[in-house]
Amino acid sequence: MIPRPTKLRAVPSILFVLAAGGWIGPALAAAPADAEIARHFQERREKLIQTAIAIFEPADATQGTFLDVAAALQRGENLAAAQARLNVLNEPRPTGNMFWMYPVMAVLLNGEAHLDAGNRARLAHWWRHYWPSRGDTENHWVMYYASLYLAAQHYAGTGPEHWFNGQSAAENLTEARGYLEHWMQVTTTVGQGEYDSPGYIGEYVVPLALLVGWAEDAALRQKARMMLDYIFFDYVVEQLNGQYAGAHSRVYPRQLLQPARVTASALGWLLFGLGDYQQNAQSLLLALSGYAPPPILERIARDTSARPYVNREFKRTRWRMRHAGADSMVVGDKRTLPVYKYSHVDRDFVLGSSQGGLLQPIQQQTWNLRWRVDEPLDASNTFFAVQPYSSPHEGTMYFGADWDTVTDLIARSKTDYDSPDKLASGSPHEQVFQHGPALIGLYDIPADTRFPHVTTLFSRDTEDLVEDESGWIFARGGPVYFAYRPLVPGEWKPNDWTGLLGGGAGGWISTGFLEWGSGHRCYVSTARHNGYVVQVAPARDFDSYAAFQAAVRALPLTFSTATVAEVTFTALDGSVLRARYGEVPSVNGEPLDYAGWPLFESPFGVADRGSRRLEIRHGAERYRLDFENNVIMQTFAQP
Amino acid sequence: MIPRLLAVLLATGALTACATEPARFYAAVAMTKAQQNSSVPTDSGIYYRADSGEWRHFGPRILGIGSIAAEPGNPEHLLIASADGVIRSTDGGRTWRKTTGWEVVDVRAIAFDPLNPRQAYAATQWGPLRSADAGATWQLAQQGLAKLYTQTVIADRAQSGRALIGAEDGIYVSTDAAHSWQRVDSSPETTILRLVQSGVEARLLLAGTQHRGAWLSRDGGATWAQTDPGSATANLYAAALNPHDSAVMAVGGWDTGVRISTDGGATWADRTAGLPVKHVFVLAFDPEVKGRLWASVFEEGSFYSDDLGLTWLDGGLHGAYGFDYVFVPPVRR
Known part of the structure; x- marks a missing residue:
């Protein structure tokens, strides 16, 4: 039994219907193929998490990232060493702006209860005194606002004096949600801006995974989950054994010449078992979030018959x-x-x-x-x-x-x-x-x-x-x-x-x-x-x-x-x-x-510009992401 | 309430001779000289110059701080123009509050209306903003603009509700507190990098432009004409008008250094010698020291001259990429 992450939110339910209109229960989704897919995914997920936890040595506070700390907190393992590491990770002062915000939120959301009073106070102190800039790219903004949203949720009810930007928790929550909803609306209407980047896909997975795992608002959690499905569909139809292929918005020199050593491939391994295992920060956070991809995506990813x-x-x-x-x-x-x-x-x-x-x-x-x-x-x-x-x-x-x-x-x-x-x-x-x-x-x-x-x-x-x-x-x-x-x-x-x-x-x-x-x-x-x-x-x-x-x-x-x-x-x-x-x-x-x-x-999916609806297809199976109504609908053709 | 005329004079520094304490001298900068293998400067924000001559950081450390403005007659009320939006303090910088939402980004310049301090304007790279409550809340102010990019703004100290803004395709003017804008036909069709208004002759304005050099207006911005043939195609990021003598003005830019006119723009002279490089981003005449000109030189720091650029002295802020100098006069009590 895999322990449930602290405060991890339930993944929203999906409507299952027959194409003829009859309703069927979720039992259909638990068909052997789905069960096998889910089991292998959980195994890969565990490997990432356990590798992260194992990095801590009781006598060595130099190893481990915020996300490794978050993994230890979630599982309640190596707690003393993880806390010792956390003690020094913010010293002398935070840096990195949204690259500080999201891992810190991962720590808080995965187990603030395990933190000692000093670490709890220290993190709250930095949310008051460290002003993380919003950055200038779309991935910066999504990370910034997802983290701010969850921080505002975490410190709910606090006034402006508790926040770096002089806004109350409620104001930060409203502003963050406003941007996140806007970004989702634009992306599902006229496409992603930083599209199909084999590296920066991770910078979108991180904030969405945080929302899927820990947003208390069910509607936002559902939207984030649908956005992850959307982004991963975008990836699976253009991948080759896990490598993100096709034109890219952004790619670094190493990623050009050694295209598998990149976040997209690490995600491909975690999500679908494609390519080789790589311990990767973004994959780790996704693993911690509790998100599981819809099985149809793995079926598409592995189906070479349509190629x-x-x-x-x-x-x-x-x-x-x-x-x-x-x-x-x-x-x-x-x-x-x-x-x-x-x-x-x-x-x-x-x-x-x-x-x-x-x-x-x-x-x-x-x-x-x-x-x-x-x-x-x-x-x-x-x-x-x-x-x-x-x-x-x-x-x-x-x-x-x-x-x-x-x-x-x-x-x-x-x-x-x-x-x-x-x-x-x-x-x-x-x-x-x-x-x-x-x-x-x-x-x-x-x-x-x-x-x-x-x-x-x-x-x-x-x-x-x-x-x-x-x-x-x-x-x-x-x-x-x-x-x-x-x-x-x-x-x-x-x-x-x-x-x-x-x-x-x-x-x-x-x-x-x-x-x-x-x-x-x-x-x-x-x-x-x-x-x-x-x-x-x-x-x-x-x-x-x-x-x-x-x-x-x-x-x-x-x-x-x-x-x-x-x-x-x-x-x-x-x-x-x-x-x-x-x-x-x-x-x-x-x-x-x-x-x-x-x-x-x-052959695996269609969406019209402006429709805000993506229909993912595999064989007789249909998996529809309806962003207009914030619902997922899965259908199967009658035999 | 401070009488309107007094407020104007305080805002423009015209009463400095009566001051019992000095104006506060702010600089908006990013420390980029040491920035290597990173997209982030080693430091950035607002600094002010202490009596000792030392520069001290002031306010939040946010990336992309472009300027600061003080409410006329109330220097405790401050607005910072930043990449994150407008940041406001009502207690002299002890606490700060972001007063714009997620929609507002890349604010480059900000100004209060000297005749109506409740009215404020901001130039952002995605379109201008206006505020009717001293910067507590903001509204988009895009009506009439052909292109939304703006970089510099001034509130006319001679007419309340009148503002000029530098856009991607020239200078626009508003006479209804930025509810609408009209392009000034005689302004150059290029990005306007800096607009300044004279402290002694309100109808005198100077603009620095991208690729089109320096432009002067002698009728409050209604018409514009190019000045200084020597920098006619230069990118001029800096422009300054002497608050004590309307005939003295300065422009500066990339590969241009500092150019000075002492005859109201009829002739210009290069006064770059003595500066470490010819890349000047900010110029300002010191209202406290008659004739003193400050120059922010790209990644080299601030320099000042008391002889209109014939000689330059080290003014600190080494390694800074300057975006603005702002002098805020104290309140006379």
Whole structure:
């Protein structure tokens, strides 16, 4: 029997109905498959929690995080050592803003009763005297307000004199809930802003898990649980053995090159048993919260029978405070740009993209190919291209800093932001278009841009690379063949050719660079009008690598970079793809319908923009998240 | 209640000759020079300059503090413009209260109406705000703006309810206490970085802009014309008008250093020599010391000059990225 966390709230019930309209009891959900899924999830959950608790040594107060303390408090184990550690964790004074708030709330909510009077008083003291700033990204705000909400709930009835911001507990509760409801409303209507980030997914899981586990208000608890389901659905339809694939809003250099060593993969292991075990703070908090994913998500995650399929999603950029552009759209009184995501999800690979452009500041990955590997943790199973871009125009579009300092200040923490060999970037000079496992990237780069080139990354796990006389570059990644045709020839360079990260710049960003950052190569092409064509195929579809190469060579391809980059390409499936920079691309003569792009659309789920309803599908099973009415409805088709 | 005229004079520092105690000199800064491998400055907030010349931290330590304003005639009532919203004190900074909700963020500038201290304005990077109760509550004030980004605001000390705000696409004016705004056609179509009003000639205003240099108005902001051809394309973050002599003015910016005019903007001279770098973000004439000009130099600190920039002296706040200087006159009792 797993002990129930202190004050942990019951997970809201779900309505189970038959498609024909008859009601059935929850017993249907306890079918063997569900029971097995639940049992394995609990085992993984326990492993995380017990590992956290085991970190404490009675004579050593240097080990353990706030969340490890929270785990010990929840289970009532290693209490003395955990408290000793907690004594020093706030010394000399708290730091980290919302990264202090949420772990402290995890400690309080998991077992304040176990704390001695000194620690209880100390934490209350800091809620009065330490002013955590709200931060400037969406994940900051969600963490801040979920933590503030729960703190206000925890210290209910206290007056302004007990709070850093001079507001009473009731006022903080109201303000926090207002933002949380707003964020959920926007996200389920026009998509997530920091969308599909393999690292920052954790920064959304944390606050939602806190609310699921400990919010006393049943309606808010239900909403948070539905948001977790929503975010995890978003993940499972674009993952490959636990790795978050497809276009990303934000990704760090290490995550680009070693894509399994990231929070999304750690969550994939906890939630669905995908990939490898990684002890991870965000996963630990989720484990402590009592949240369990709906079994349908694991069935989707593990179901390769429906692959390949196309997954389309609609997202939005970070809010733009300046230079929003004529193509921006308004949400409330904020401006943003639509993001059109497209992923071809095969059992052996995922090729995923957004339309390119300046969609996120600093850390955007417009597209990438990820192939299946048996041992993902240290694999560099990735292939992608980037137009490295940095400018005060971008910086001041998204940040409040001044024109002349913003680039410098960004690079204080995102060290590679202003480096020509960086591998993550949005670019206003880029347009990308994908159909199935084929992709076209086009560029129109002004002469005065900071880094006038296109970088294509061939990771060290790329095998059998062939620079063909036809102009195609062929390569193999695990069970996948891929072909890359640069429109303008380039030259090979090592990644990190400036030596910036390899030299240790950036502190934690470049930690362990030799292990994850060495041995990769870049194909760098410099031309104002530029582009490439990518064709991917599973090796299983061809008798040999040579046969794949021959098939690609035979594909009709015309292109020009004379006045503007343009391509007409007949893909392996016979589709004729046409793209001209600045114009809407077409497939077989039909322009892409960006206006009708859905919030979600794949064999496993659909949601219309603005509907606030997501229907998750697997076989005859339907799991509907109705944010308009704050209910989950599960249905099964009649036999 | 303080008579209206007296309140105006106190707010503008025009009565400093009668002062029995000095004005309090505040600086809004972020300590970014030592900020490495981090998105967070090593310190930030409001500092004030003690009689000893030492700078002391004042108020809450919040990221992104842009400015501070004191209620005219009541220096115990303070408003801080911060990334977290507007922070208010009614007891001289002993306690503070955030008076804006989650919707308000990135407040860069804040001002009281000198003729009606209940009225206050805030420029935020997501749109301006107005308050009719001295900053206790706030309302959005976006009507009439083509783009919502704003960075600088002044409340006209000559006409209650009249305010000017610097937006992404120029200068806007309101004559109904920010219930609506009208763009000033002759203002440059670019981001306005700083607006200041003369303490001696209320119709004289100076603006620093992004990429378009310095602009002057001699009719209270109704019309504007570019001044100083030497900085015509510069990003000018700093602008100052001498409270004792309307002919003396200063602008400063990135790669521009400090530029001074002593003839009402007819001619300008570079007065950067002696400063460690040519990146100036704040300028202010000291109302307490006639002719003293303060300059905040990017990550180098504050400097002052008593000879209009011919020589500069170290004024402390080393490593600071300055956002504003504010002098708050004491109440005469």
